[in-house]
Amino acid sequence: MRESTLRFGAQTDEVTSLLRVVNLVRMGEAQTRPQIGTVTGLGRGVVTQRVEQAISMGFLEEGDVGPSSGGRAPRTLRFRGESGLIVVCALGALHIHVGLAQLEGDVIAQAHLDWEISSGPAATLDAALELVEELLAADAKSRGSELPVWGIAVGVPGPVDFDSGRPVAPPIMPGWNGFDIRRRFEQRFDAPVWVDNDANLLALNERTNRQVPSVDLIYVKVGSGIGAGLVSRGRIHRGANGAAGDIGHVKVFGSTSQCRCGKIGCLEAEAGGWALVRDAQLAIDAGDDGLLARRARAGEELNPELIAMCAEDGDALAIQLAQRSAKIIGESISALVNMFNPKVIVVGGALASAGEIFLAEVRQRVYEHSLPLATRDLNIVVSANDVREPLRGGAAMVREQLFEETFTRWFADGRPTIAGLALGR
Structure with a gap:
């Protein structure tokens, strides 16, 4: 790759337009020189120069011949993602x-x-x-x-x-x-x-899946712990120091449970996967004899995944645990909905794999406790749970x-x- 005369420093028009050309091709927003000119408003000569620079620097390469709109068909361009x-x-x-x-x-x-x-x-x-x-x-x-x-x-x-x-x-x-x-x-x-x-x-994965550049989205992960990722107008909102979305340690009214963080009454200590395992073990020790209890006594590890599976299979204890968790989490999410007004809430993690048993309770609490305007166009869905x-x-x-x-x-x-x-x- 040749040594470029474009170095770090001030944002010249040349640098700005070159980077835009590369990103337009990379994002699939323009695939030919004429398309680049239409999107950017750059003249044909400037577009040709920037494309040649991008090719010589190894970012782009020529592709197949594209469709013609009259005259000679243009060659497509592709980003060298490999x-x-x-x-x-x-x-x-x-x-x-x-x-x-x-x-x-x-x-x-x-x-x-x-x-x-x-x-x-x-x-x-x-x-x-x-x-x-x-x-x-x-x-x-x-x-x-x-x-x-x-x-x-x-x-x-x-x-x-x-x-x-x-x-x-x-x-x-x-x-x-x-x-x-x-x-x-x-x-x-x-x-x-x-x-x-x-x-x-x-x-970020959910934002990419939806292919909506300016989406407002909340991803709530309910596994061993509880956390949330906030996407505002297509960008992750991390807050001033990176703590935005850490809902697992908000206070649950009336809770006296000790959390792993050392505080009392955190959401995680009431509704997180590890808290459900704790409560399931107490119920099993007290004599519960349902499917979850039998599988745990047979030697299977008592974890959030097992609770979710047994809830789907109709075990009364597992359903009770999952629905109580969803109720408490849904009430906490409703506060985020009122403040953040997302378009989509995606619930994922081990407990969310219980499907509608879990999700229906979350939906009910969110719609019950959130403002009508904040929920008017709101979709609450479960993630694909793909590893x-x-x-x-x-x-x-x-x-x-x-x-x-x-x-x-x-x-x-x-x-x-x-x-x-x-x-x-």
Whole structure:
């Protein structure tokens, strides 16, 4: 790739128009030179120059001949999404899920490992990096060469200071407070790393699925814990420090339950998956003999997934637990609806897999406690619960950061590096 005369610094018209041309093709909003001219208002000569620059820098390439609107048919352009890879590492309370995505966002490989995040950051990141290395080795073998990593997303089940990439007092992640997650990945791949709360990655995946650039959306994850990702006009709303959407630790009126965070009466302590496991065990110890109790006594692990499955199968205890959780969560979500006025609420996570048993109760409470105007066009749906959701969301976050937030700082080098983005840290 040739050395470009376009360097970091002031936003010249030339730089701005070049980046816009690349992004128009990347997003599929324009695929030929005439289309670029129509969308941007740039003259034919300027469009030709910018396209040639983008091709010489390795971002675009010529495609097939497109349809003609009179005269010679134009050649299409395509973004070279195969030039690099995005690594996504989604850490959960009880698992590690990693994947590789192309620059267009398609997940091309993934791996999963049962793992307790309470094992601490060193051991957890060692295990995650080992899984990533295995995927990269397999990908390089299939291609015959190794592609560079352009960006890395790490999702964690706790509050994150997005600017620093460090968890802040995460209740279920002992030893992780203030830990520099970025450093481990940057040392290995010389690529920029973004760390975010796992609910935000899931919210980004839902935004991408809906293909509505300005959507207002809330993703509520109800697994072992409870969290929410907020999308406002198509952009993740993280708040001043990254704590936006952490509804798991709002106060439930009248609750005296001890939460894992150390406080009393948190939503998670009443309606989270771990709280339901606690209450289910108490009922089983007291003599409940339904399906859930029999499966637990037979040696199956009592967890949120088992409660959701037994609720779907008609177990009275599991249904009672799921509906009580949904009722309390629905009341908390209604406060978000009144303040945020979303178009869509997506409920995901282990307990949401109970389907309508859970979702119907959430809907009822939201509509009952929210303002009529705030719910007039509101859709409340359950997520597909695809294990690739956080991987796709992580890839979407990296693409957004690379091509919308930091592109001007690294594009002249052909691909992002730690040094290239250092100015923006």
